[in-house]
Structure formats: C-alpha cells, structure tokens
Amino acid sequence: MNVDIGNALASEASPGVSRASLERLDEQVAEAHERIERGMENAEHGYEALNLPERTDPDEIRAAVEPVADAEALVTVGIGGSSLGAATIVDALESDTETVFLDNVDPDWISRRLESLPLEKTAINVVSRSGTTAETLANFLVVREAFDSAGVDWTERTIVTTGDAGPLCDLADRHDLPSLKVPDGVPGRFSALSAVGMVAAAVCGHDLEALLEGAAAERETLAGSLFDCPAYAYGATAYALDQRGAGTNAVMPYAESLETFAEWFAQLWAESLGKDELGQTPVRALGVTDQHSQLQLYRAGPRDKLVTFLIAGTNEDRPIPETQVEDLAYLGDSTLGDLLKAEFEATEASLAAAGRPNVRLEIEQIDEYELGGLLYSMEAACVLAGELYGVNTFEQPAVEWAKKATRGLLGGGEFEEANAVAEKTELRVER
Amino acid sequence: MNVDIGNALASEASPGVSRASLERLDEQVAEAHERIERGMENAEHGYEALNLPERTDPDEIRAAVEPVADAEALVTVGIGGSSLGAATIVDALESDTETVFLDNVDPDWISRRLESLPLEKTAINVVSRSGTTAETLANFLVVREAFDSAGVDWTERTIVTTGDAGPLCDLADRHDLPSLKVPDGVPGRFSALSAVGMVAAAVCGHDLEALLEGAAAERETLAGSLFDCPAYAYGATAYALDQRGAGTNAVMPYAESLETFAEWFAQLWAESLGKDELGQTPVRALGVTDQHSQLQLYRAGPRDKLVTFLIAGTNEDRPIPETQVEDLAYLGDSTLGDLLKAEFEATEASLAAAGRPNVRLEIEQIDEYELGGLLYSMEAACVLAGELYGVNTFEQPAVEWAKKATRGLLGGGEFEEANAVAEKTELRVER
Incomplete structure (x- = not known):
C-alpha cells in the first residue's frame, strides 16, 4: 500500500x-x-494482532475446510469482528462460491437467505470466540434446523472457529467437527488474518499464503x-x-x-x-x-x-x-x-x-x-x-451494557440494565 | 410513521x-x-416534490412497463437520485423479480452483473433527467452492447425515464420506446414517488397506489x-x-x-x-x-x-x-x-x-x-x-466542478477544472 x-x-x-x-x-x-x-515482542493483548502474518498457519486452515471441499456455497454465521474480516476478503476477490453472511437476526431476511441456498452443497462457517454471542448462536440454531429439515447432516458441513472453552467448543468436541481457534490476544476486529477471516477465504479457494x-x-x-x-x-x-x-x-x-x-x-x-x-x-x-x-x-x-x-x-x-x-x-x-x-x-x-x-x-x-x-x-x-x-485501542466496554439488557429482556437472567428499558422517556408525535 | x-x-x-x-x-x-x-401551492422548484402523491399517475407507469410484463429480472441504469429511490422501494419489499442497479462504473463489477442476468427475460430501466449523465450513459451503452451480443433486441426491453429533451429523449422517440418523464421541479433525491422510483416498483409488481x-x-x-x-x-x-x-x-x-x-x-x-x-x-x-x-x-x-x-x-x-x-x-x-x-x-x-x-x-x-x-x-x-x-435545499452546486473535470479529462471539451488535476500536491509514503 x-x-x-x-x-x-x-x-x-x-x-x-x-x-x-x-x-x-x-x-x-x-x-x-x-x-x-x-507489545508485539511480548505478545501483549491486542498488539499480538500485528504478529498474525507469521502466526497464522494456512495449512491448518486448509485442512479444516477439506471436508467441505465440494461446497458451492458458504454460510458464515458470525457478527462484527467474527464476520466482517471474512466478508471483506471474499467480497473483494472473485470466486465461484456463493457466500452468505448471517450477521443480523432479521427473521424475514434469514428465511429468504436460507431458502436460496443449495444446502446439500453448502458449508457452514460458525465463528464466536465466547461461543455465547446471542445473535450468532440463535442463527446457528436456525441454520442447523434448516439443514435438519432438508435432510442434510449439518455435522458433516460445519467448521467451528471459537475460543478454548464454551458451548461452541463443546459442540465441536461432541460432534468431532473441524475446529479452529480464535487466536488469544487478538480482538475480533483485528482478526481478519487469522482463522476468523481466512476459513471463508479457504473455502472460496483463495491464496492464503499470498494474503499473509x-x-x-x-x-x-x-x-x-x-x-x-x-x-x-x-x-x-x-x-x-x-x-x-x-x-x-x-x-x-x-x-x-x-x-x-x-x-x-x-x-x-x-x-x-x-x-x-x-x-x-x-x-x-x-x-x-x-x-x-x-x-x-x-x-x-x-x-x-x-x-x-x-x-x-x-x-x-x-x-x-x-x-x-x-x-x-x-x-x-x-x-x-x-x-x-x-x-x-x-x-x-x-x-x-x-x-x-x-x-x-x-x-x-x-x-x-x-x-x-x-x-x-x-x-x-x-x-x-x-x-x-492515548486510549485503550483493544477494549470495547461500551457494548457490554446493551448485551446485558438484551439478555435480561429475553429472560436470560436478572440484569438491572433491562429495567432501564421500561423507564424510557417518551415524547411521541403520531400520525 | x-x-x-x-x-x-x-x-x-x-x-x-x-x-x-x-x-x-x-x-x-x-x-x-x-x-x-x-411553495407547494405554486408548484415551486423543489417544493413540488411534496405534491407527488397527487401528481404521480400509476396507470401511466403501469402502461409503460406493460411490454416487459414477462421480465424475471430488471436492470436499472441510473445514479444518485435516479437510482436510490427505486432501489429503496424494491429492496424493502419482497418480489420474485431479480433487481440489479448499475449505479457505478467499475468494469469488473459491471461485467459480472451482466453475466449473471438472463438477458432475454431482463427489462432495462434507464433513468437520467438530462440524458447526458456520463456514468449512466456509459453503462447504458455497455448494457445495449451486451443485449446485442446475446441476440436480444434491447429496444423491446427498455423503458426510458428522462426530461423533455436530450439524448435519451431523442433515443426514445427514434426507437418508439415506452418513455416516462422525470417530473419538473423535483430534484432527483426527492423523486422516489415519481416514475423515477416507481418504474422499478411496477416491474416488480408492487402496489403503486398504496405507495402513493x-x-x-x-x-x-x-x-x-x-x-x-x-x-x-x-x-x-x-x-x-x-x-x-x-x-x-x-x-x-x-x-x-x-x-x-x-x-x-x-x-x-x-x-x-x-x-x-x-x-x-x-x-x-x-x-x-x-x-x-x-x-x-x-x-x-x-x-x-x-x-x-x-x-x-x-x-x-x-x-x-x-x-x-x-x-x-x-x-x-x-x-x-x-x-x-x-x-x-x-x-x-x-x-x-x-x-x-x-x-x-x-x-x-x-x-x-x-x-x-x-x-x-x-x-x-x-x-x-x-x-x-436557511439553505437552498433543492440545489447541489458543489457537484458540478467534478463533473466538468471528469469530462475534460476524458477529452469531452476544454474545462479549466481538468487542469487542476495535474497540479496535485504530493506527499507520498511508499512501501
């Protein structure tokens, strides 16, 4: 550049x-x-992202996607940093693989996207470090159900990218799914050049070595x-x-x-x-x-x-x-x-x-x-x-509040943030 | 609302x-x-846009798209206000018609979009008030050529929306194309509820009366x-x-x-x-x-x-x-x-x-x-x-400069604006 x-x-x-x-x-x-x-030398949180060109192993990523080498379409289930890096790479480069990114929970839209996919030739790329991201897990459950309904075994078509523990990690173990790691010390928005961004690139047949x-x-x-x-x-x-x-x-x-x-x-x-x-x-x-x-x-x-x-x-x-x-x-x-x-x-x-x-x-x-x-x-x-x-580049504390409120609103526990929703000040002008 | x-x-x-x-x-x-x-009462420039709900004639628009009633796909050739209103309507509403908006001149992208379309079942919606918008006319020439190459008569598939005069108006006359008018007094960005935005909606089978x-x-x-x-x-x-x-x-x-x-x-x-x-x-x-x-x-x-x-x-x-x-x-x-x-x-x-x-x-x-x-x-x-x-809401004088410079750079006449391009101040940092 x-x-x-x-x-x-x-x-x-x-x-x-x-x-x-x-x-x-x-x-x-x-x-x-x-x-x-x-920070890079000491592999400090965040700075570690700038070491990815040497740390990421393209062979490991290619091996993980080998079971879906026949895929004509790829659905990536992830949001924010678990989606945008992959989307940036595959949207920039030409490929014959159809790519869909489920990075929203709009039901109309999800249903239409799933209907348009040839599920028996579709691979699933699910990405969440914690394995508990509400949008991603809800969408993954919906995608699995769509595969089940179509009589396609989702465990044969899914690649998981997640952290060292959590529900997605357990799921990969239980079903023996190909599984890659969200690298430690690398915030999602800095993870395009790790498995987080590169699984999709590998499925689409792009040159991982050249990216790195x-x-x-x-x-x-x-x-x-x-x-x-x-x-x-x-x-x-x-x-x-x-x-x-x-x-x-x-x-x-x-x-x-x-x-x-x-x-x-x-x-x-x-x-x-x-x-x-x-x-x-x-x-x-x-x-x-x-x-x-x-x-x-x-x-x-x-x-x-x-x-x-x-x-x-x-x-x-x-x-x-x-x-x-x-x-x-x-x-x-x-x-x-x-x-x-x-x-x-x-x-x-x-x-x-x-x-x-x-x-x-x-x-x-x-x-x-x-x-x-x-x-x-x-x-x-x-x-x-x-x-x-002079800010802390690698944290995002302000998004936590809304996550807790969402969870509280859906009955996923007691969170005082959820109460604030009911107390909204209104000044309505109606038709 | x-x-x-x-x-x-x-x-x-x-x-x-x-x-x-x-x-x-x-x-x-x-x-x-x-x-x-x-302003509305006197049909003044700009304010006239707010009269469109009564002024737009849905029957006229439906008659214009009648010749392409069999269309399975629609390519709209327009940019800015000649594209975004139509795109907003058809993206918001569900339909079986595939819609493509050529609102950029990126050659890679245009070629891929055109390759994906079933041209014999595709309608063309070309929109430019002046009939001289460089991007729109260049794209329209490219689309026509693609239809010619595929042996599909573009004159049977094209609806023109333009002003009272200009190259697109002449073209519509010469080939007897269905033609609608960009309404006087309505800037492009305010024209969604006229033929500019509603031809696409009509081709997709949406309820024009309900929009109005x-x-x-x-x-x-x-x-x-x-x-x-x-x-x-x-x-x-x-x-x-x-x-x-x-x-x-x-x-x-x-x-x-x-x-x-x-x-x-x-x-x-x-x-x-x-x-x-x-x-x-x-x-x-x-x-x-x-x-x-x-x-x-x-x-x-x-x-x-x-x-x-x-x-x-x-x-x-x-x-x-x-x-x-x-x-x-x-x-x-x-x-x-x-x-x-x-x-x-x-x-x-x-x-x-x-x-x-x-x-x-x-x-x-x-x-x-x-x-x-x-x-x-x-x-x-x-x-x-x-x-x-207290601004003039309905003008956009600052975009004229670049239009003249573009034209000058492409040999379309002498424009002093084009000379400024060569005089750019550089401070380059290279890899």
Missing part, C-alpha cells in the same frame, strides 16, 4: 496539518512505534517515522486531522468489490478509537456512486471531514461502445476503467480545490497479496492512532 | 433540546410550514406545529440537535431490507443540507449488525451524534430452536423477531443511559403503504430542516 497525504497539508486544506507539525508529531510516532514493537505475505511485507515497513511507513503515515495524518477538527473520516473506495472493506474499516476505527469522548467517526462511502450523493456535503458542508480515497488498478476493463450522439461521443474513446479513474481524479481535485483535506491510499490491484497488505496497514494505522490518542 | 423524540430532550441527553427550546423552535416551524405550503396513498396520508399531517406532525417533529429535532453539537446523524434501521433506505436518506440529507458549511452528516448504520461495530463509538465517543432508529413490525417471524446448552437455553423460548426487538430496545436504552441523544421512527410493517409514508415523511422533514438552516 502506498499513501499520499499531500492534500491533507495545511498549505492545501483547512483543516490541514503543516509539515512542521507533522515533523513534531513524528517524535510521538517514534515513541508509539517503540511501544507497539514491545502481503501483510508480512507491510509489517516490514513499520518504522520509527511516519515518513518511512505508509500505515503510520495514514494513522498519524488521520489523528492530526481529527485534532484539528476533522472528526469524520469518510472512507471511499473506487471499486465495488471494496465496499465491504469500508465496513470493516468502520468497525476497526469506531470500536478501537471511540472511547473517552474521543475518536474519529468513520463513514462508509463508495466511488463513483457517492459522488452523486455525498460529494455536495463533503465539498460544501462543515469543515469536519477527512476523505480517505482508496484506489486500485482494475483487474479487467471494458470499452464503452461508440455512439453517434454528439454530446456523448467523447465517451466512445474510453473504457469504463478510464471513466472510473477520471471520476476519481476529478473528485479528489474538486475537494482539494475547495480546500477540503483528503488522503489517497493506493493498492496495485485487487488480489490476495495487496488485500492482505491493505488490511494489515489499516490495523497498524489504527494501533498507532490509538497510541496517539 | 410515528416519532418518539423523548430521548433527545435535554433532560435525558447531552446534547439535547429542552422542551422550552422546542416550543420556541415551533414558532419557526410554523413560519417554515407556511413557506412550504406556499401512504405518502398522501403523511401529507395530511403537515401542520404548523412540530407537535402535530411526525415529519416536522423529526426534522426540527435533528436540526436542533445539530445546532447543539450533534453534527452527525446515524440512521439505523432494524431490518435488513431497510438498509437501502438508510442510503437513500443519506443522499437526501447530505445533498439537501450540506452547503454554506452547514448540514448534518448522515451515517448509514444497521441494527443489530452495527451494535457489534459502531455502538462503542456512539455510546462512548465524542458527543457529536444523533442516532435515529427506524423500527418496523416484522412481517414473518421464526422461532429459535431449543437447545440443551445451559448458557443458551434462554434463547429457546424466543423468536428471532423477539431477539431483534430486545436488541433494539437494549441499544436504545444503552444510549439513553449514557445520555446520548436518539430518536425513534416507527412504521407498522414493511409494506407499500408504510414505505410510501416513510419516504414522504423524510422528504418533508428534510425540506423543513432546510428552511430552518
């Missing part, structure tokens, strides 16, 4: 960061880098200066812009297949940095589509945004057929890839011309190697930003 | 709006309502007080919260099929209000999925957000199968619908308990009538907010 932060400089944009400020910030980056390296090699190549760039390391350049710039008023970070890939990446990034950024009333709000956008939706706001709304472009060479191009219509003749000399590239350059320039800060992330093409590098770089950028903010 | 703004009151949240402030704001709402009514009737019922609620009108209650509260620091509006439907609604809302809000350095930034979220992604930030990050929940009765429920696992037994007494509802209530209460402002929008179920009402209400809320901000 390469980064260009030229359009985020104070000479170009407001808010912007001056070169002098970046150099001062670089001293903090050097200290943060030492902290990160130490791409990540390892970025690991080699981690260094004590943001000017030497693309990941740190991005993390430090995003942090500096937030400090100067860009509380929103709109991530805008120019490739449909990277739309899920923007969702993955949004979890990484929000859950890692959103604490102590700090943290930049990630917004998912998509080029060129959102030029016709969000660009007006980005260019002329409040000066509270950094726009992060992500561009990739297109793998396949397609000429635009010629037309006799005079006003459109110019399109006939171009390809769709040319149009996409021109739209990106024009949008980037239009923000720069309006003095709105933006950063460009570049990958050479969309393949396993580049994707592994991109995911790793963003994780390293996020860890660095967490050090600069 | 009903609205509950109780959790946005200053007594409950920070930022929040006090009842006294709401009553003062209500005087501005009364004036704004008069302005809106006058639901909208008309909300039109009847427009009144001189936010306490009498759900749409205004929402628009005024969102505005008041923004004034008090909630510059971000995270819209979080609790139904997968309403995910596209959040995208439609994001365009409506961003493009209408994002000007003069004002405007609230819309963020698309999805319950329950984003509880495991964004909730940490919403509950513990900066106090700069309003969370807008959208809930609907589920049309179909699904029991969670029983399990012997002790820690999960509580799930076995519930349905997925119960779980979804408990998750919503818990999340709403968890934000309230942390003093984070949120608003609840409720629709009875997801059907044509309720959806028409929801779309209309959000448009009316947006028009009201535009009056309160």
